[in-house]
Amino acid sequence: MAAGQFGGDDGGMTDAFPFAREDFEAIAAMVHSHAGIVLTEGKAMLVYARLGKLVRARGLDNFRAYVALLRNDRDERARAIEALTTNHTKFFRENHHFEHFAAQVRPALLTKAARREKVRLWSAGSSSGEEVHSLMLTLLGADPQEARAIRNGDVVALASDLNAQVLETGRRGLYPTATAQEIPMALRSAWTDMQSDGVQMRDGVRELIRFRQLNLLHEWPIQGRFDVVFCRNTMIYFDEPTKARLISRIAEKLAPGGYLYIGHSERLVGPAANDFQSVGQTIYRKVAA
Numbered sequence: 001m002a003a004g005q006f007g008g009d010d011g012g013m014t015d016a017f018p019f020a021r022e023d024f025e026a027i028a029a030m031v032h033s034h035a036g037i038v039l040t041e042g043k044a045m046l047v048y049a050r051l052g053k054l055v056r057a058r059g060l061d062n063f064r065a066y067v068a069l070l071r072n073d074r075d076e077r078a079r080a081i082e083a084l085t086t087n088h089t090k091f092f093r094e095n096h097h098f099e100h101f102a103a104q105v106r107p108a109l110l111t112k113a114a115r116r117e118k119v120r121l122w123s124a125g126s127s128s129g130e131e132v133h134s135l136m137l138t139l140l141g142a143d144p145q146e147a148r149a150i151r152n153g154d155v156v157a158l159a160s161d162l163n164a165q166v167l168e169t170g171r172r173g174l175y176p177t178a179t180a181q182e183i184p185m186a187l188r189s190a191w192t193d194m195q196s197d198g199v200q201m202r203d204g205v206r207e208l209i210r211f212r213q214l215n216l217l218h219e220w221p222i223q224g225r226f227d228v229v230f231c232r233n234t235m236i237y238f239d240e241p242t243k244a245r246l247i248s249r250i251a252e253k254l255a256p257g258g259y260l261y262i263g264h265s266e267r268l269v270g271p272a273a274n275d276f277q278s279v280g281q282t283i284y285r286k287v288a289a
């Protein structure tokens with residue numbers, strides 16, 4: 001990378017705010033060890049732009065002092081990592097996953113719910129909840145009788161992310177009207193209310209979802225196994241060993257015959273990939289033991 005993208009005397013935009021290569025490297029190492037996210041040198045300007053605001057907010061005028069602060073201040077570290085996560089998401093993103101889920105997975109889950117057996121779904125790396133809401137709306141469907149079976153059953157979706165801010169948005173369940181246009185009309189009218197400030201998920205959906213802060217690299221205080229895991233566009237930022245470990249841990253948490261949906265540019269790596277059978281584009285089924 002051009003030296004001019006880092007600190008100092010070169011007339012670059014970093015003149016205003018010294019940002020040396022070693023500052024970037026220290027931040028990248030911290031983000032990698034805490035969140036598994038790999039920041040290549042090409043991301044230096046992004047780091048500068050996103051963390052510059054935090055540097056200023058702490059009354060500092062250079063990154064070296066901010067890096068020193070990050071080493072000692074846990075809350076600031078969490079803020080910095082949150083600022084560096086990419087939270088882009090949308091309703092019914094990669095819609096073929098929801099079509100597959102509706103056609104191939106939902107019928108069996110409806111039966112389980114009607115029998116009051118546990119149905120557990122997980123959106124791992126949920127961001128602001130568009131993914132888990134899309135999944136839950138698909139499971140509930142637009143037929144009131146089927147939806148009643150789900151609502152009266154033992155059905156819970158976990159939505160987890162390390163970023164507390166995006167989780168708060170998901171918990172609230174209020175989304176800009178424009179983004180909610182991606183929700184199929186029948187589901188939108190069945191499960192959302194149009195308000196002056198956006199589209200509000202009804203309680204009937206929200207009650208079935210638990211938003212929890214969880215770092216995928218840390219311990220998972222999760223009991224039982226999932227029928228379905230969506231882990232999409234999250235491990236894309238991890239290095240290969242971190243991906244492999246994550247896939248192996250997800251495999252352990254999936255019930256035999258359970259389904260894993262991953263992002264369109266992701267693939268299963270590591271030994272646990274052998275625990276899965278491909279059943280569609282970026283859709284995998286855990287092979288029964």
Ligand SMILES: C[S@@+](CC[C@H](N)C(=O)[O-])C[C@H]1O[C@@H](n2cnc3c(N)ncnc32)[C@H](O)[C@@H]1O
Nearest residue numbers: 035085089125127161162163215216232233234
């Ligand atoms: C691009 S979003 C993907 C959202 C959704 N799954 C989708 O595909 O639309 C990636 C999310 O992963 C979260 N994330 C990144 N590293 C994480 C980690 N180590 N543990 C938990 N969540 C993480 C980010 O905060 C971000 O919200």
